[in-house]
Amino acid sequence: MTFESVEAALRGEISPSWLSLTHLDRLDLNHNDFEGSRIPAFLGSFPKLRYLDLSWSNFSGAIPPQLGNLSSLRYLDLRSYGLTTDGLDWLSRLSSLRYLDMSGVNLSTASHNWIHAVNRLPSLQQLYLSSGCGLTTLPASLSHVNLTALAALELRDNLFNSTFPSWLFELPRLSYLAISNSELHGTIPAGFGNLTRLTRFDLTGNSLAGSIPADIWSLTSLTLLDLSHNLFTSRLLPQIGNMTRLSQLTLVHCSLVGSIPTEIGYLTSLSDLSLSGNSLTGQIPIEIGNLSNLTNLDLSHNLLSGFIPPEIGNLSNLITLDLSSSYLEGTVSERHLANTTKLIVLCLYDNPLALQFHHNWVPPFQLQTVKLDAIKLGPTFPTWLRSQKSIMDLDMSNTSIQDAVPHWFWKNSSSSSIMDINLSHNQISGTLPASFESMTCLMFLNLSSNMLRGHIPALPSNLQALDLSNNSLSGSLPWTLSPLLVYLFLSRNYFRGSIPPDICDLQQLYALDLSNNQISGEIPNCWREATKLFFVNLANNRLWGKIPDTIGNLSNLEFLHLTTTVSPDVFRRRCDIAIG
Structure with a gap:
């Protein structure tokens, strides 16, 4: 079931008596429960209908082609996991349509000609065919592109097994493009310079290779760029500094090489910078400290080296800091974290680092996730943890601790929501606490x-x-x-x-x-x-x-x-x- 509240949903079937509603302009039946019945064919008999929303209402069977008679229709939402279609030729008659969402509808039988049916809709501004539509055909080119009004195109989670379509560069008004998890392969051609209005671009989860086209970095209107989980062998170019409106840059597992350009510091609108799982080398540029709006900084699982710049301490909005699994060295001190009052997740594990805070330092944050395994914390047990009352996941394994676990740690853990503790591969002495039984949230404990x-x-x-x-x-x-x-x-x-x-x-x-x-x-x-x-x-x-x-x-x-x-x-x- 996809209904938000099954108890509150309307049920039954739509009565043919509705045909008397000849002046009906808007019909919205979304999130009801029509118990697997078919969409009535007579819904195509309302000549003035401009808005039709039947989404997530438990209809099943084939979409009636009579909906193509709704010549005044501007908005059509048929999202459902129970609907199918015998073809999409009826769509071409909806010449006034501006919004179409058929996400979840099984369109596999119409996969060969879906683009040609849609391409006959000159007024279409938003098109969503995602989440299990089963489309397998995405032509690389079209003889004529009629979708010049299209501003949003979402084709996520399909089975195209195709190259990147060059006809997309002929959509001058496009502002949102998402073709993620759809088995695209090959290289991305040049041509993005034509998409000057593009604000959100998502190609994650494909098999695209080669270099990231240089003209992507010229898209100065972009606010979101996600090219994660592809096979690029590419560098981050200095031109990235032109994308000053970016709020989210996600290039996770993209096979990126080279260093992080200092021009990254110009992206002062960034709230999320995720570059994990690549082969980035060199030092973390101090200019990252200019990104005062960052809430998530994830540079983990790279080949980064050198010291962590203390300028990271300027990131007062930071919630997640993950620099784990690289070759970062030196000492992390209070200066690195002094202003991170909102920090919840701290991951520095698997680096040749040492964490050294003053014995009496009280951090300004309350962490929930602490991953510090395989860095140097010892020989004494970290006293700064005493102030942390919200930890749920703690890993300090193999951190050179040669001390007994203090009583206050077990007391804090007994009164908190901690679920995972890993202190293995140290030289921790002493006995296990009598308060173990009161740690009711604890699910995973490793003291080996x-x-x-x-x-x-x-x-x-x-x-x-x-x-x-x-x-x-x-x-x-x-x-x-x-x-x-x-x-x-x-x-x-x-x-x-x-x-x-x-x-x-x-x-x-x-x-x-x-x-x-x-x-x-x-x-x-x-x-x-x-x-x-x-x-x-x-x-x-x-x-x-x-x-x-x-x-x-x-x-x-x-x-x-x-x-x-x-x-x-x-x-x-x-x-x-x-x-x-």
């Missing part, structure tokens, strides 16, 4: 490869993933486990006692590793058929007795290890996919 000791306290009820492997924990295994657990890794510790029978009740469990402990007793004989277990490793313990018959119920089991130890790295990747 540390120096923790003591026993496991009562666990949170919503926990889905727990990794405490490779520590010095001892005592008994926990006997009360979250029924939502997807993976449980407790290997390479000093646990004693028996395997709790509650293990068999974990119907969501995908991987279980209790290897390399001192667990004794028999393996529980209670495994159920519905269990999703893919990996079980109980090796190198003190188990005895018969291998239980109910192991045969584990139809998804691929790895069973009862005598030798296998590194959990073999299957941890698969577990990450499973809990995705």
Whole structure:
């Protein structure tokens, strides 16, 4: 169902008695529920009708060609996932039509001639054929382009498998063009200099290659440019500085090479700059500090090097800062973040960086996502985190911490909405907090490869993933486990006692590793058929007795290890996919 409120929707069928409404000028029935009935053919009998909206009203079947009789129609919205068409020839009779939206309608049977039907509408200003229309034909050229009034063209999510159509350059009034996720390939030809009114341009999710045409950078009216997820091998040219009206520049996974030009600093209207997943090199230009309207800065997963310019601290509207996974070096200090009062997401992971704040510094922001893994934070636990009360996702793995987790951290976590904590691969000492059970929002906890000791306290009820492997924990295994657990890794510790029978009740469990402990007793004989277990490793313990018959119920089991130890790295990747 696509209705915003099914309870409030009108139902039933449209009565032929409506034919008496001979002066009807506007008919709007959008977001109702006509229970899969067909659009009545008699709706084509209203000679004065100028506006018709039947979108998302649960009509089905073929669109009646009688709608082509509505010679006065200017606005037609038929958006639906239940409608089809036997052809679009009827469209050519709607010579006054200015707005047409058939997104979601199955147009596959009309794919061969849709453009020719639409090209007969000289008054058309907005055309939307997106989201599952199933169009497969997009001609590279047209003998005559009649759509000179067209200002908006959206052809997202189709199956064109075509090259970029050059006839688009003959649409002088075009201001919005989106052909994303539509299997375009080849290179983009030159000609964008003709589209001087273009303000929004989206080609994301195709297979376009070659260089980004230089004349795209001459489109000074653009406010949005998204060429993400294509196969360009191109540079960002200095002419990018001409696009001073841009508010969103998204070039993610475009195979961009070269450096970020200093002219980027002229784009002072930018609120979103996303250049992640490319091969950009060189330093981050200090001119980025001029982009005072930026709310999102994402330069992650590139080959950038050098120091992070402290001018980033001028970006007082910044909400997301992601500079992760490059070769950035040096120290990040208070100066870099002093004015970022709105910052919510901070990602600097996988860089040869060090984060060094004064011991008493209180950040001006309240973070929700903190991704700092594989940079240097230690040796002490970061005290600036004490002021952060809104964190939901925290990753400080492999950050050279050689300290105990302070009590205030667990207290903050118990009273907050934190869902994911990863402090693995450090040298964290001490014991696990008694307040674990009160962390009701916690779903993922990874404290593996540390120096923790003591026993496991009562666990949170919503926990889905727990990794405490490779520590010095001892005592008994926990006997009360979250029924939502997807993976449980407790290997390479000093646990004693028996395997709790509650293990068999974990119907969501995908991987279980209790290897390399001192667990004794028999393996529980209670495994159920519905269990999703893919990996079980109980090796190198003190188990005895018969291998239980109910192991045969584990139809998804691929790895069973009862005598030798296998590194959990073999299957941890698969577990990450499973809990995705």
